[in-house]
Amino acid sequence: MTEVLKLLTRNVGKPNSTHVDAYMGSGGYEPLMTVLHKWTPEQTLNEVKGANLKGRGGAGFPAGLKWSFLPRGKEVLKYLVCNADESEPGTFKDRLLIENDPHSILEGIIIAGWATQAAGCFFYIRGEMPAGARIFQKAVDQAYAKGFLGKNILGSGFNFDVWVSRGAGAYICGEETALMDSLEGKRGQPRLKPPFPAGYGVYGVPTNINNVESYANVPLIIKNGASWYTAIGSSSAPGTRLFGISGHVKRPGVFELPSGVTLRELIYEHAGGILGDRPLKAVIPGGSSVPVLRADQIDVTMDPDGLKAVGTMLGSAGVIVMNDSVCMVKALLNLMEFYAHESCGQCTPCREGTHWLELIVRRLEEGGGRPSDCDLILDVAGNIMGRTICPLGDAAAMPAISFVQQFRQEFEAHAREGRCPMRDVRMTAAI
Amino acid sequence: MSEQDVAELIKNPEFLAKVDRLVKSYPRPQTALIPILHLCQAELRHVPVEFQAFIAERLGLTPAHVRGVVTFYEMFSEEPHGRYLLQVCKTLPCMLRGSEALLEHLQNKLGIRPGGTTQDGRFSLITVECLACCDGGPSLMVNEALHKSVTLADADRILSELE
Numbered sequence: 001m002t003e004v005l006k007l008l009t010r011n012v013g014k015p016n017s018t019h020v021d022a023y024m025g026s027g028g029y030e031p032l033m034t035v036l037h038k039w040t041p042e043q044t045l046n047e048v049k050g051a052n053l054k055g056r057g058g059a060g061f062p063a064g065l066k067w068s069f070l071p072r073g074k075e076v077l078k079y080l081v082c083n084a085d086e087s088e089p090g091t092f093k094d095r096l097l098i099e100n101d102p103h104s105i106l107e108g109i110i111i112a113g114w115a116t117q118a119a120g121c122f123f124y125i126r127g128e129m130p131a132g133a134r135i136f137q138k139a140v141d142q143a144y145a146k147g148f149l150g151k152n153i154l155g156s157g158f159n160f161d162v163w164v165s166r167g168a169g170a171y172i173c174g175e176e177t178a179l180m181d182s183l184e185g186k187r188g189q190p191r192l193k194p195p196f197p198a199g200y201g202v203y204g205v206p207t208n209i210n211n212v213e214s215y216a217n218v219p220l221i222i223k224n225g226a227s228w229y230t231a232i233g234s235s236s237a238p239g240t241r242l243f244g245i246s247g248h249v250k251r252p253g254v255f256e257l258p259s260g261v262t263l264r265e266l267i268y269e270h271a272g273g274i275l276g277d278r279p280l281k282a283v284i285p286g287g288s289s290v291p292v293l294r295a296d297q298i299d300v301t302m303d304p305d306g307l308k309a310v311g312t313m314l315g316s317a318g319v320i321v322m323n324d325s326v327c328m329v330k331a332l333l334n335l336m337e338f339y340a341h342e343s344c345g346q347c348t349p350c351r352e353g354t355h356w357l358e359l360i361v362r363r364l365e366e367g368g369g370r371p372s373d374c375d376l377i378l379d380v381a382g383n384i385m386g387r388t389i390c391p392l393g394d395a396a397a398m399p400a401i402s403f404v405q406q407f408r409q410e411f412e413a414h415a416r417e418g419r420c421p422m423r424d425v426r427m428t429a430a431i
Numbered sequence: 432m433s434e435q436d437v438a439e440l441i442k443n444p445e446f447l448a449k450v451d452r453l454v455k456s457y458p459r460p461q462t463a464l465i466p467i468l469h470l471c472q473a474e475l476r477h478v479p480v481e482f483q484a485f486i487a488e489r490l491g492l493t494p495a496h497v498r499g500v501v502t503f504y505e506m507f508s509e510e511p512h513g514r515y516l517l518q519v520c521k522t523l524p525c526m527l528r529g530s531e532a533l534l535e536h537l538q539n540k541l542g543i544r545p546g547g548t549t550q551d552g553r554f555s556l557i558t559v560e561c562l563a564c565c566d567g568g569p570s571l572m573v574n575e576a577l578h579k580s581v582t583l584a585d586a587d588r589i590l591s592e593l594e
Contacts, residue, residue: 089522089561120458127469127506128562130575163457168465169505171560185464185492187503203459246524246565253566288523288561318565320524334523338560429529431569431582 001269002261005240008216009256011101018135020142023103031222032107035114036156044115050226054237057083057211058316060304069198070116070206079202080121081209082109085167085174087126089288090318093242094212096254098132102139108215113160120161124179127168137164171342175390176209189344190390213242233258234303247321248275248428263298276428278323286315288335289395291402327422328407329414333361339396350393353384357400369415374404433479441485460490468507477511512555513548515593518572522561528568536583
């Protein structure tokens with residue numbers, strides 16, 4: 001079994017892990033001191049670029065490259081954003097870091113601030129994590145008290161602030177430009193790109209945005225070097241990943257493993273196998289938006305290339321496991337309800353399409369389905385794909401298309417029998 | 432009722448100091464809007480239009496803009512909810528671990544459907560989308576307290592511990 005690596009999770013479970021003194025006691029903020037006293041911003045940026053740190057929010061864009069898109073020089077006002085709006089169903093890794101090791105995120109943010117010469121960072125945390133917001137605010141206050149934030153940080157002449165802001169219940173605000181509108185006190189509706197945030201972000205100021213886990217990797221890279229980092233896990237997406245496993249497994253949780261571990265190992269060894277000791281039926285490998293896999297497709301590596309080979313994506317590395325007690329039409333209905341509810345309503349294909357997908361899948365599940373409904377789902381979903389301002393439309397269409405393609409017989413049986421063929425099967429539960 | 436509550440709230444020096452602190456704590460005041468709406472929602476258990484008008488003026492926004500924001504975000508409501516807001520996560524990972532049974536149990540116990548409030552005004556029951564606590568499914572948030580892997584017995588205990 002692949003050994004669990006304690007890099008990002010090195011402080012999780014330690015006493016007082018959220019306190020700055022505990023964090024500093026195990027070498028915390030030393031990487032920040034290194035860059036402020038010994039490295040130029042350019043060197044710092046190049047080290048992160050060299051580490052090939054892939055974004056951990058879902059899209060996997062190289063973080064260092066993204067930083068380099070910002071205009072250079074400290075005379076240009078720039079902001080950073082930390083996206084802590086963790087809302088993708090099946091994803092719960094950032095919560096672990098925020099609630100247990102806020103300073104590792106904060107240190108990564110400040111180092112990114114130095115590398116980009118930004119004025120400060122907005123930490124946007126979802127409204128449903130009030131405890132996390134309090135913990136992070138406390139970490140920020142402690143960092144100010146220690147001189148890691150504010151004016152002339154550690155005598156370097158570098159000024160940097162962090163502002164904590166809460167969302168208020170909207171999945172769409174995890175999309176980077178919707179998040180920025182939300183930070184501006186608006187409805188969170190995605191902006192048309194270009195212009196990209198690096199040119200026009202919060203308040204129209206050039207802005208760089210990364211996920212919580214992405215920032216948390218930065219101090220490790222600075223401390224150990226880019227070549228150390230690229231030697232861990234898959235070469236195309238190095239480092240460890242915080243894999244979150246939920247659903248029908250015996251030990252759900254977050255497991256820190258090198259990228260490239262197999263999906264089978266994750267499910268059967270780390271997560272303890274299938275709940276109820278029943279056969280595996282389906283797995284969503286990277287948050288609810290990515291295409292679903294069948295049980296015979298889990299001998300794949302959990303990295304972008306491995307999952308691409310079976311037609312899906314690593315996304316947020318949130319793995320949702322379903323055993324054979326699950327009706328796939330019912331599971332898809334649940335997801336379609338989610339996307340219809342969370343569509344911001346701005347683009348017609350998404351606003352209308354997600355609603356119709358929910359209605360069609362619902363009538364199949366409730367016994368009113370028609371033989372043509374499988375094709376209708378594919379048609380509606382196909383007409384959403386690529387036709388919206390932001391990826392929410394695709395995020396709804398991909399599960400719809402893949403559920404029908406992977407489990408078509410089950411969908412057709414619903415229409416043929418005029419009822420759910422699994423209505424008498426009791427779905428495995430954990431309680 | 433709302434009018435009076437709002438009138439009292441916006442005269443309360445402690446509350447106003449909190450609002451001022453928020454307005455000054457961000458690079459631009461508009462960023463304070465959502466945090467301030469959270470304050471009001473926490474105090475009054477809703478954000479009445481009278482408060483929307485107050486805060487619009489304070490931040491130099493139109494009341495229509497503020498209402499647009501209030502109605503966009505799930506955590507703000509224009510109608511007050513009960514003293515305890517029971518939020519059952521209904522999204523797939525929690526469903527796979529038993530959220531349907533938990534919701535049904537709470538409905539039966541309280542005699543209300545999702546969206547409803549008990550007659551004594553103590554409990555409101557709603558379903559919510561993924562709370563990013565999928566390993567602790569089924570999850571239940573009561574106001575700001577998150578409960579994980581909630582069995583039906585846990586739910587009974589949680590309710591009995593609330594006044």
